[in-house]
Amino acid sequence: MDDPQLIPHLFRTEYRKIVSVLCTYFGWEGVENAEDIASDTFLTAAQTWGLNGIPPNPSAWLYSVAKNKAKNFLQRDRVFRDKIVKEWQAGDPAFAEVAEVDLSPQNIADSQLRMMFAICHASIPVEAQVGLSLRILCGFGIEEIADAFLTTKDVINKRLYRAKESLRGTGERLYRAEGAPGWGDERLPAVLTTIYLLFNEGYYSISQDQPLRKELCLEAIRLCTMLIEYKPTDQPAVNALMALMCFHASRFDARLSGEGDIILYEEQDASAWNTGLISKGVHFLHRAATGDRLSKYHLEAGIAYWNTQQADTPEKWAHILQLYNQLLQVAYSPIAALNRTYALSKVQGKQTAIVQAEKLELTDNQFYFALLGELYAGIDDDAARCHLRKAWELAKSSKDKQALQKRMEKL
Numbered sequence: 001m002d003d004p005q006l007i008p009h010l011f012r013t014e015y016r017k018i019v020s021v022l023c024t025y026f027g028w029e030g031v032e033n034a035e036d037i038a039s040d041t042f043l044t045a046a047q048t049w050g051l052n053g054i055p056p057n058p059s060a061w062l063y064s065v066a067k068n069k070a071k072n073f074l075q076r077d078r079v080f081r082d083k084i085v086k087e088w089q090a091g092d093p094a095f096a097e098v099a100e101v102d103l104s105p106q107n108i109a110d111s112q113l114r115m116m117f118a119i120c121h122a123s124i125p126v127e128a129q130v131g132l133s134l135r136i137l138c139g140f141g142i143e144e145i146a147d148a149f150l151t152t153k154d155v156i157n158k159r160l161y162r163a164k165e166s167l168r169g170t171g172e173r174l175y176r177a178e179g180a181p182g183w184g185d186e187r188l189p190a191v192l193t194t195i196y197l198l199f200n201e202g203y204y205s206i207s208q209d210q211p212l213r214k215e216l217c218l219e220a221i222r223l224c225t226m227l228i229e230y231k232p233t234d235q236p237a238v239n240a241l242m243a244l245m246c247f248h249a250s251r252f253d254a255r256l257s258g259e260g261d262i263i264l265y266e267e268q269d270a271s272a273w274n275t276g277l278i279s280k281g282v283h284f285l286h287r288a289a290t291g292d293r294l295s296k297y298h299l300e301a302g303i304a305y306w307n308t309q310q311a312d313t314p315e316k317w318a319h320i321l322q323l324y325n326q327l328l329q330v331a332y333s334p335i336a337a338l339n340r341t342y343a344l345s346k347v348q349g350k351q352t353a354i355v356q357a358e359k360l361e362l363t364d365n366q367f368y369f370a371l372l373g374e375l376y377a378g379i380d381d382d383a384a385r386c387h388l389r390k391a392w393e394l395a396k397s398s399k400d401k402q403a404l405q406k407r408m409e410k411l
Contacts, residue, residue, distance in 0.1 A: 126190075228242060281304070
């Protein structure tokens with residue numbers, strides 16, 4: 001084959017589309033069959049293209065083969081056909097003909113949206129929702145998901161199996177977009193949480209010893225884009241989450257050195273920030289400024305916006321501190337409270353921030369000790385070194401340890 005990277009690339013982009021569409025025909029009862037057909041389609045491509053060369057339109061070729069394999073599967077599996085197809089015919093005749101599997105761009109988008117909401121069902125844990133999203137909606141392999149969660153393939157396989165079994169037990173239907181369960185406001189928060197966690201897993205990654213995994217972040221942005229492009233889910237909180245991710249993504253290139261080492265915020269080269277993504281974030285933040293609900297995504301996006309402003313002024317940190325104060329009222333978390341103390345140090349001084357930070361007592365968190373090390377620097381360097389050493393001991397990646405080591409050496 002002329003391009004050995006083509007099939008891996010297409011697997012990442014097309015596998016999820018084929019599985020999502022087939023699941024709207026098979027339902028959760030046949031999700032493994034949908035995954036098998038999609039995987040077998042790519043195996044056929046590897047064998048055929050290696051002999052005959054790459055077809056003029058590889059994606060269309062894959063869709064055609066997947067359609068034929070789905071049709072052959074249902075013709076071969078009499079039990080599946082007799083039990084499931086009858087249910088389709090009774091509920092919606094449009095889905096009765098397997099030969100008419102619709103892999104048009106619109107149906108692919110609709111199917112992925114249906115799958116996104118189905119995965120975010122209250123019956124399965126959040127980490128399983130993220131895992132299923134990575135597998136079905138993002139086309140990640142089991143080993144990649146295991147790396148992302150710092151666990152083994154066996155653990156991930158069991159986790160995904162249990163999640164699928166739970167979804168089967170709910171009777172969740174994937175056959176219709178309009179009026180389907182989960183397409184209202186009641187499940188949108190869970191969908192946003194899954195996207196948010198997916199982005200964070202990439203942005204603060206410790207998997208594969210990589211502090212930043214852009215591919216996870218970009219998948220989160222892609223899923224959020226789908227929500228914005230679908231009118232019923234183009235809501236303020238969705239736009240606020242998109243703004244948040246754009247602001248963070250704008251600093252990708254400045255966060256790591258050429259050797260892949262972490263560069264702290266205050267040491268980043270602001271000229272390396274992506275102004276196009278900052279402008280895009282501002283656009284979505286403006287779109288989010290409607291309605292009467294203030295979500296945590298609005299407040300975090302506001303904080304992220306001010307962090308893209310280069311000037312280190314009292315005004316900037318006063319705005320950030322105010323936003324953190326609001327965030328702790330809307331959605332308290334120990335990490336948000338910890339991050340607030342850094343802004344507090346910029347506004348009211350390190351001594352005040354130290355008092356507030358030590359009240360949190362996050363003694364199992366490396367970032368707690370890292371921040372205390374930063375706050376004590378210049379006030380009590382011995383205490384600063386002690387806290388940085390504790391942070392170093394708790395750090396899970398070599399890149400984090402290297403960054404902390406450098407800070408200790410500076411003291």
